[in-house]
Amino acid sequence: MFSLFKSKSDTPSNSATTIKLNLGCGFNKLPGFVNVDKFDACAPDVVVDLEVLPWPFADNSVSEVLLSHVLEHLGASVDVFQGIIQELYRVCCHDAVIKIYVPHPRSDNFINDPTHVRIITPSLLGLLDMENCELWEREGASNTALAKYWKVNFKLVDTKIVPEPKYLAALESGRLSQAEFLEMAETRNNIVTEYQMTLRVVK
Template sequence: MNDTSARLRLNLGCGHRKLPGFLNVDKYPACEPDAVVDLEQFPWPWGDDSVAEVQLLHVLEHLGAAPDVYLGLMRELWRVCCDGAAVHIVVPHPRHDSFLNDPTHVRAVTGDGLLMFSQKANRRWVEQGAANTPLGLYLGIDFDLVSTEIDLDPWWQRRLQAGEVDREGVFEAARRENNVIRQSKFVLIARKGDRETEE
């Protein structure tokens, strides 16, 4: 049985935003986190399959400027997660000023990019001869992308609510223009199958 009740819940890169019931983690002691950890240094200090839930709230875009570091981060995330662990990710949309203006934002995070860590998607791409990089297969990790949501920029949200534009018009604008989508929210589920040990 996959009993997640005794496992950790991590709020990674917490900054000053602490979450009750989570181990709040940041690399800066000035934030007064529960644990001071640099997420770009491996291995992380948590055991294999020890984590049931992860929050990465406006964090992932700050990590992994070098591809090897980003891929190492995803390997560590999968390693510490138990089978079925949920990883909640919130990031600024890469074509919004809130992403572009911050010099500490080093990586655009998109749904299609996260899908590269899904072995189910990877196998489909291999069968189709697609050019997408099957990172889940290459790295030996597996995350299902189970949820994607967006928050519109307030200006576009007001226009949508006022009936000045419909949802189709908003998404058409998002294909051409900056500052339409403010942030994206993703949920990944760690898949380990029979790798998970009984406890």
Template sequence: MMSILFPSAVPQPSNLRLNLGCGYRPMEGYVNVDLYGTPDLVLDLETFPWPWSDNTVAEVQLIQVLEHLGRDPKVYLKIWQELYRICKPRGRLIIEVPHHRHDNFYDDPTHVRAVTPLGVRMFSQRLNREWNQRGYACSSLGLNLGVDFELRDISYQPSSVWFQRHPEPEVNWQLLLRESQVYNNLIQSLRMVVEVMKPT
């Protein structure tokens, strides 16, 4: 385990893969980073700037992490700016979070915010411009912060409550999404793949 005291001393390969907020779940082939657990690098992700150079990171894993970060919205938005800064063009973020309507989200007192697909889409400059033209009230976070991300894929993990209600082996995904707008605890978590949009 190494504590980062001097960011300029951290090696800067050009194709880094980071597992941020790794806790006790390090991943092979990644630089595992956390303030706690068993990381390769000890780092408070709410302290800036992060110790990686611009355009050096190809992939960032954020597994059950973002919901713990940025109680202050300014800190949360700065995290997205740092992700954009360090990532290469066409780099990707793998984000897994508890579903905001599942008890797992509410039970943990260290969960400070819901992370939703629409919240991630607000960092897309393409969508910001489209929404502004249509007069939508969504925050233009991509344009305001100088970042640009595109949400490319979303997958959902149904909960045990869903399978109690619908024990059939094949999940009806459209029904799951419709019912989850009405009932809590049907989706346990979601996984999003986000692409970093930068000029090459």
């Protein structure tokens, strides 16, 4: 059905031939995307278990990826998580956009779900940036240079934090300053509900 599935002769990337992937779509299927899920009960366009590698998509065939409340469910082992990150890099073309929405690790939404196996934060995604890793190497820093070890390169270009509703209301009314909110978010549970992060693929 999809001409950009992995084959012996992978299709080079260009705007006319790339696809967009909604990975782990569940019942939230999006028009214009190839909607992918491991459960056929969701009636996705393609049934794929994202922890089974490699994925059935060609190298450099994807221009946009959405992972909405999915990545925290994947890769309980480091080896599997590494494979998932490397597959994301393989299938995406240069300048592809990856949107990642995950629960904040100090939110009960994350803590109370036993299927959440990995914390995803901006700092973790920063380890996948080759420029960061080369800087740390020059400085003799102890940060784990995942981009170099895993041969990937993702640039974190945008990060949004979504406040819990009562704190959002306090911010909007002026009862809570942005500085006060950010200080609380660093130290307390249930201040932020989720991270919304955007990566750009660099090849």
